[in-house]
Amino acid sequence: MKKVLTADAMAPAGPYSQAIIAGPTIYVSGQIPYDKDGNPVEGNIGDKTAACCNSIIAILKAAGSDISKVVKCNVFLDDMANFAEMNATYEKFFSHKPARSCVAVKQLPKGVPVEIECIALAG
Numbered sequence: 001m002k003k004v005l006t007a008d009a010m011a012p013a014g015p016y017s018q019a020i021i022a023g024p025t026i027y028v029s030g031q032i033p034y035d036k037d038g039n040p041v042e043g044n045i046g047d048k049t050a051a052c053c054n055s056i057i058a059i060l061k062a063a064g065s066d067i068s069k070v071v072k073c074n075v076f077l078d079d080m081a082n083f084a085e086m087n088a089t090y091e092k093f094f095s096h097k098p099a100r101s102c103v104a105v106k107q108l109p110k111g112v113p114v115e116i117e118c119i120a121l122a123g
Contacts, residue, residue: 006062009055010034013109018059021122026063030076030117031055032109045082045113046089052116053093060120068096069121075102076115086114 004019005011009031012018019028033041033048036058041051057067073094077086083102094100098118108115 004063006058008036008058010038019063021063024122026065026120026122028056028059028118030115032112032115045085048114049086049089065120065122070098070118072099072119074117076105078108078113080104082113
């Protein structure tokens with residue numbers, strides 16, 4: 001296993017890695033709408049979803065892969081009322097339509113409304 005860490009995405013907020021490469025697979029930890037300097041991204045749910053996706057792009061690049069190699073995403077929302085707007089932004093990043101789950105949760109870290117994690121192919 002190899003840990004992935006890039007300064008182009010928010011540093012982990014706890015005892016975990018931004019991603020782990022295990023064999024031919026990259027497991028990207030949940031990304032929240034914070035910039036690489038650790039500041040919350042302002043705006044609507046679309047802006048916040050884009051911030052999560054941009055962090056995923058940066059982490060996958062650091063791992064030697066890219067967003068087109070994502071095979072599975074898990075999206076967490078604090079309110080399903082945000083689903084349509086999140087989805088409209090999400091599909092701009094994941095046009096290849098990887099497998100996905102989307103669930104509503106009571107609360108997310110740092111009070112954010114969205115978090116996205118994914119699994120991608122290495123290389």
